[in-house]
Amino acid sequence: xxxxxxxxxxxxxxxxxxxxxxxxxxxxxxxxxxxxxxxxxxxxxxxxxxxxxxxxxxxxxxxxxxxxxxxxxxxxxxxxxxxx
Numbered sequence: 001x002x003x004x005x006x007x008x009x010x011x012x013x014x015x016x017x018x019x020x021x022x023x024x025x026x027x028x029x030x031x032x033x034x035x036x037x038x039x040x041x042x043x044x045x046x047x048x049x050x051x052x053x054x055x056x057x058x059x060x061x062x063x064x065x066x067x068x069x070x071x072x073x074x075x076x077x078x079x080x081x082x083x084x
Contacts, residue, residue: 002056009052010045017041 021037024030 006049006052009048013044013048014038014041017044 017037017040018034021034024033024037
C-alpha cells in the first residue's frame with residue numbers, strides 16, 4: 001500500500017502541472033510552459049515523497065505481541081500457581 005502511495009505522491013503533481021502547462025501554452029500559443037511546469041511538478045513530487053518517507057521513518061515501529069508469547073506467559077503463571 002505504501003508503494004502505491006509513493007507512486008501517487010509522485011505522479012499526481014506531475015500530471016496536474018503538465019496539464020496546466022498544456023492549457024496555458026494553448027491559450028497563449030507558446031511552448032515553454034509545459035516543460036517548465038513539468039519540471040515543477042517533478043520537483044513537487046520528489047518533495048512529497050521525501051516528506052512521506054521522512055514521516056514513515058520518524059514514527060516508531062509498533063510491534064504486536066505474538067499469540068505464542070501470551071500463551072507462554074499464561075503457561076508460566078499456571079506453573080507458578082501449581083508450584084505454590
